[in-house]
Structures are given as structure tokens and as C-alpha cells.
Amino acid sequence: MNDLSYEEKRERLEELAPEELAEIEAEDEGDDHPLPDLPNAEAYDEIRMRCAPNPNGPWHVGHARMPAVIGTYRDRYDGWFCVRFDDTDPETKRPDLEAYDAILDDLEYLGFEPDAVYRASDRLETYYDHARELIELDGAYTCSCPGEEFSELKNAGEPCPHRDKDAETVLEEFEAMVDGEYDSGEMVLRVKTDIEHKNPALRDFVAFRMIDTPHPREEANDYRCWPMLDFQSGIDDHLIGITHIIRGIDLQDSAKKQRFVYDYFGWEYPEVVHWGHVQLDAYDVKMSTSTIAELIEEGELDGWDDPRAPTLKSLRRRGIRGEAIVDAMVDLGTSTSDVDLAMSSIYANNRELIDDETDRRFMVRDGTELPLGGSPPAEANPPLHPDHEERGVREIPVGDAVLLEPDDLPDREERVWLKGLGCFRYTDGTLEHTDDDIDVVREGDVDVVHWVPASESVPLRMRTPEGDVFGRAEPGVADLEPDELVQFERVGFARIDNVAQSATDDSSNRRSRDRHEDEETVAYYTHD
Template identity: 40%
Template sequence: MSWQADEETSILIRAYCLANALEYEGAGKAGSVIGRLMGERADLRQFGKDVSPLVAGLVANANSLFEEKGSDFIRDELELIAPHLLEKKVKERRVGLPELPDVGEGEVVLRFAPNPNGLLSFGHSRGIIINSEYAKAHNGTLILRFDDTDTIQKAPLLSAYEKIEEEVEWLTGLKPKIVVASERMEQYHDHAVQLLERAGAYICLCSGEKFKEIRKSKQECSHRHQEIEENLDLWMQMKDGRLNPGDAVMRVKTDMTLPNPALRDWPAFRIQDTKTNPHPRPNIGSRWRVWPLLDFQSAVEDHLQNVTHIIRGKDLMDSTRKQVLLYEKFGWQYPTTIYWGRVKIHEYGGFSTSQIRKDIESGKYSGWDDVRLPTIAAMRRKGMNAEALKAFWIELGLTQKDISVPLSSLFSHDTKIIDMKCPRISFVREPKALELVSGGLPTSITVPSHPEHSDFKPREIDISAKVIMVEKADFDEALSKSNKFRLKELADIEITEGKAIITSIDSAGGLKIVHWV
């Protein structure tokens, strides 16, 4: 006869599975739970074959609950069935961000580098907050860099620069150092020439489709073996208009046999038609024809600004690999790089700044602060506190694991902040009128505005009409157990013939407390 868990054991196993899912952020492991269970319950070891599938199923269920309903739901469940496990977890739980690695004697310099093709989204707030918190912790510098050298696919929005700067200040309380990439084109061009002179790059005249086939076959492009002088001449042709958009690109010379195709002679500069499609910044406009692609521009700027640490999403690992190859050609030391995984908010789904911009321009949304959008502007309009966003991202930390959380996880942080600084008011749904009878009630009473803030001005409630409202559900629940209950901060009452007879102003204790207005 196969083994079956009794009620106590079932609850214990479920609790361990929930705690495991919480510890591993929705990636709980059955083996870990089984090891703990067998270590503490030697009597179950003989039933290992029966215990294992039970644990596996409960671990899968706990992971699904974490994914669908978030960590707060798991904690609530543990609070009900095994609060001691939760207490242990809280004690062991990391507070704040992990230590920043490789902090030397010099200044810590970090950067947040958005493309200003629109205002900031909820996802951007992660980079702003994490980088700024480390800058504060080490008395370092936070750079706000506008990576705005793409005028074709992600054209900058002129109004976004000032608004993004203001949003960063709102989120961090810092005034960051501002760098605008499009205003530093001379530095990028200088480094392009240096790289060509070192034979670390070449001007490629292949079409995009042709080079795609060359890269796929791991062969070398014929332009790769051009003399330095020829490359410099072609560079000048790119700049002066003898070559047109699509005719040529500058490629960083790497290794065409590298396992990762993205790293094989990657493009660093291209020609952009800024005559018909000028840069929106008035001081830039059509001044430049040859523009750096992001991986080159970002890498060079990080070096010029002495960036010590780069903290960003793991989806940019290929960018790191490209840039490391570029740094090696210049003999530079690449910054310490830390990655985080994707965070998906259930209610937001997928979105992009480019698509939001199109939808605003088409009239689908009223603006960047339309409350239906996952933007910082929309969150501010809805009353979200910057401290709530900070607490949310710091709690998630820097794990590379992809996670999905409900919006309620963010709102819970906002609620805590609002709750501590806002006076309380009373509200009842489905109100039921009660007539108060006798008992020597005053015409008004004074109640605290907040249970933890005696300095808040108390509320004065007029009860001279001797009629109050309670919530019907509370009233029905109270009467299902007794005809007596206590009106919060007011009096003990007894319901007789539909009226509330006051039996005592002071609490007799043991009665259900019902709030009222």
C-alpha cells in the first residue's frame, strides 16, 4: 500500500515548497525541498518514492503562484500556515543592494544612457535608480547621457531631453552630469580615424545583404585588406558626400570566425541623410553625415567619461562583447559590468518607446502622461511616489533571472509610503443606517487622524443627529454571532428592534469592532 501524507505532513511539505519558491524567486527546486524534508523528518525517508512526486507537484505549483501572483502572495500564504519559515527568511533576507564590486581608490562613475526618442518608461526607472543608489553610496558621479546618434530608426524627440532630465532628478534627488552624444561627434570621428590608422577598422563597400552572407559563411570581405591610406580616403568620401547612405560603413576589424556572428567585423559608422532628415537639436541639424552606431559611440564615451561600472540588462551582453573587442584595440580597460534579467509586469505586457510615440502621434493616447501607459510621466500623474519605485527595484536587486510580477507589488510599496504620511478617513460600502439610542453620547467626538502619528490634527466627528452608517457586511457578520458589537472609538452597542442601544461608552472587551461614518 502506497504512503499518503496526513494533514500535518501535507501542510509542512506545502510550506517548505512555498518557502523554497520565495527563496529562489519563482525557480524553486524539488531536490532542495526533499533534502530539507528528509533531514528534518527521518520517518519519511522510507517513503522517498512516494514523497518525491508529491513534492515535485507542490514545488511546480508554488513556482506558478510566485510567477502569477508575486512574492507578497507567497508571504501571505506562509504567514497563515508556517509563519516561522517567513520569520527565518526575513532575518536572512538581504537589505539593500549588494556591494558594488571592484571599487578602487578613484571615483566611482556610473551612467544612465537612454535614447531620447521618447519619455522614460517604467523599465527605465530601474537603470536610473540602481545606478544612482550606487553613486550615492560611494559619493560617486551619475552621468545622464543621451545616446541620440540614431536619426533614422529611433529619431530623437526634442522635447524629451529636458523632460527626461527632470524625471531623473525626480526619481533620484540628484542633479546628474549631462552628456549629449550628438554634441560630441568630433570625439567619435577622431577615434574613428585613430582606429583606421591602427588598421583596427576598415571602410566596407559591401551591401548589407552581401555582407550578411559573408558573415554567415565566416569569410573575409575583400575590403578588409585595403591599405590604411585607402580606408582614410574612403572615410573622407563618406564625410564629404561622394558616398551616399548605404554605399559604405566603417567596420571594426575583429575575427570573422568568431562563434558569435554579431561580433564578426561589426559596423561602427554609417552615412545618414541629415539633409532631408536632420537631427532635431538645432545646433546639430544637418551638420554631420557620418554617424557612429551605438556600440561604438557608447564605448568611446564610457572611456572618455571615466565610467568605472556599467549596470544594465543581460540582453546587452553582445554589446559588452563588441565593446571589449574595441577597447582591446585602443589598449583601454573595460569598466566592471553587472547585468540584471528582464522584469515583466503582468498588467503592462510588451511595449516599446517607439510604439508608444507612434500611438501618441496617432491620437490613441493623449500624451506621455496618459494613465494607461507604463511611463514615468503616467505614474507621476497617478500619484506614484519616487520612493516606492526605488523600494521596488532595490527589493528585486540585481538577479539575472527573468521574473514576472504583478503591479500590486509596486503599489504595495506606494501604499506603505502614503499610509505613513496621510491622515486616515473612514468609508463604508453598502451603508446601513443605525439610530443610536440613549447612553449619554456627546454631540461630537474626537478621533486620531492616524494611529501612529499623534502629531496629526485629530478628526472631530459630529454625531448630534444620533444616526450613523455602518457597512452592511460588517453589520450582518456581527449579528450572525451576537447582537452586540463595538463601534470603533465610540461605544458598545446592542441591536434591539433595529436600533443601536448604547450599553457602554467604555469598551467591555471581547466584542467585534465595526467602523462607521
């Protein structure tokens, strides 16, 4: 039944119990708090949105908000969304060639596939054409004022001398810009807005500037005249037919700037939703692509998927489902105030997704070895999952000594229940098997702890957001496959990342794997 898709399940239910289904669905509607309706959605035949990342690195957790919300709206309205890489600054926000795919990868992890993918750096000629048209509409002028000088004039609400140039001259100079005849900083094209606008941020903004540094993409490395985001993005949103722009509050004024361009062209500006910034509560590392990149560069982090990094690749490697992140992001809503996202909310979502299907194992961190006395069973057989006996049991050879976590060591002469094995009394440095049955646990006299055999357990490194933890896991862990999820009982969920070849008993029978790191069994901690 669980293999069925939601639709299939729903259909099946509809046949079997239509009334109950209606009830369930009615409840659902009252229960969840979906995103608010998109403004003026009914006015459009198709809701079209875009996700416009700057390809300067893989995504951190905060980036998930855009696809989560846009993707959710797409599903709700049966709409459309694209990814558009706004890679129009080859210098200060220099694109990272690997980031384009890394971002699409992250998107896929979150469970979304864009309906189209664009790169602004492929579309320069389009932007040039619109600039020419704008110039002819007397809506833009070439300006060679040094930045500071213009800024002073602007703040005083005074036009610069270049503002009155005739369209012909402007067009000529703009063509020279396009042809790369100016050096960086020599000439810009400004949009003529309202030089006395009460909001200084909106006065005559730059639409194109010269950049000497070639673009890293081969297809774009001949261009020297690059559009600014406000221009490029404004043109593209209209050409792509975007009906709803969703983006951060840092771009609030951008909408107002772009409206001037739209007015020149006689275009309707899309609906806009601006939201605040997302802060994550759980990481030491600042959530910014450049900070993370630096830490990786300096070797402080192992890479974008280091469990200490607040990135999507990190969460993915830890075995967290993209869906858990998406749900948490959708829950944040779209308010314009800044929000703190609690990782616990992602963890809670994920736990619900994985708990039922994740088998149990033992793993002892920083174990203390205790010899066993009496005559305990030779093998322990705890269930793979306490709620699913049908999945069978584990086979853990007991041996003559076990490892316990330091916190679990019983006091002298106290009893302790080794989970799945039985009751032991701690006497003279030895755990003596007793005949007590499980009732002593039920009565609350004896603590239940997890354990591993001292000799046959497998060494394991568990990577966590707080750093690496070393321990030993029950032998069965050596037979797991990378990417499998486990729950180490009383420790937490983890994703198996690598299984050491030497950890398996029958390693000689196995096909050899050509992986260097095979000597070590590694798990990534998911959450508790």
C-alpha cells in the first residue's frame, strides 16, 4: 500500500469508502495552513513564476525557501516555474561554473523540476535590443559621470549634464558600449526615472555598465557591456511572461525601479510578493554562500556537504528528505519580516517521514568494555523495527564482553538491562547475567541500555554537525549499503555513508570496490 502514490491511494479509497475519504479531505483542509493565496491569481490564465538564483555556489538551507514556495504554488495553481540564472556580473558576483548544475541538483533533491531553465548570460542581445528601444523612447541616457559625482547630484535631486543628450548620441554611445569601446567605469547607461523622486533609491538607476573581466561561461565571454539586475530581470520577467514575482525584501525597491521601465514600454508589472530573510538557529557557520565557500577554501569545512555546513548538500548527505525541508519552508509563509527557522522543525518533519521505514541498530559511542559473566545467550535477536515484527530480527553475537556508553555504566551491584539480550548485575567489574525477566524493566527497577559486542562490532565514525563521533556498531551494520538509513537506538537516526570492506566477514566474496576511503565505516548523523 505504501508503494502507491498519493493519487493511487486516493483513488483506491474513493472506491472503498467514499464517505470516509470526503471526511478525511475535509479535515485536511481545516488542519493545514497552506500558503496564502497569490495576489490577484484569478486574473491570470496560468500562474507563471521564476526562481532567479545567482550561480555563485551550491545552495544553503535558506535558498530552499524559493523553490519550496514557488513549487507549492505551482502545484496549487497548476502553474509554471522556471529557473533563471541571473549571472550578469562576471566580476564581483562572478558565477561559479559548477554552481549551475549544483543548484539544479539541489532543486531536484527538494523534489522540484523546473519547467524551463534560462541563463541571463545567453540573452545579452535581447537586453541590448530593449535598451536600444528604451533609448529611442527617450527613457535612457549614457552617462560618464564618476560614481561619486553622480551620487552627489542624485542626492541633491539634480540631473547630471548627460541627461539631456539626444537619443541619437545616446544610441551611438550605447553601441560603443556594446562594442566594448569603453573600459570598466568609463560609461554607463542610465534609465531616466524621476531625478527628484522623494525616494533617492529610485532616481536614474544604472541599466548597463562596462566590465573588463570576461564572463566564465564560454558562450558569454566576449561581452563587456553587462546589464544590471534591475534591468535584466525586469525585461526577462516580462518576456518570459512571469505573472508573480516572489523574492526577498532586499529587492523591494527593485520593483519600483523596474516599473519605470515597464511604463516606458507600456507593460503591466507582475504581482509581487516580498519576504524577509531566513535565519537558521542551529549552526555556528554563517549561512552565506561566500562564507561557506571561504571556510571550504581554508579547509575548515570538508566541502559543501560537510555536516557542519548549513547547506542543502549537507542535509542531503545526512539523510534528510528534501520534503522535510520544503514543508518547513512552506510553514514559514511569506511574511515580510525576518524569520528564524528552527532546525527542529525540519527534524520533526523528517522524523515523521523516515521513522516507520528505518530499521534499528545498536551503536555505542566511546564505549567502555565490560566482561560478561554467568551464562548469557550466545546471540541477541532484537527486532529490526519495534513496530514491525514482520521485518525480522537482528543477529548479534554476544561474545564474552560488551561495550557500553559511559553514561550507561551501572553502579556497583546495580542491574542493567542490555536491550534484546537480558538482565545483568554489575559485580566486581563484570556483568553477571541474571535470571530476571523483562518484568524488572516494566517495574522500573532496571534501566534499559544499548550495547555492542566488544570483539565483533564494527568501528564507526559518525559525522555530526557538532563534529565527528567515534564508536562501534553491531556487526550487521557492515552489511548495510551506503545511503541506507538506520536508527541507532537511543542515539539517533543516521545515514550510512560508507561501509569499510574489511568490516564485512565475507569480504573475500564481495566484488571489490574501487573506493579509497573503504577502510572506514562512516555514518552521517541525521537527528535524534
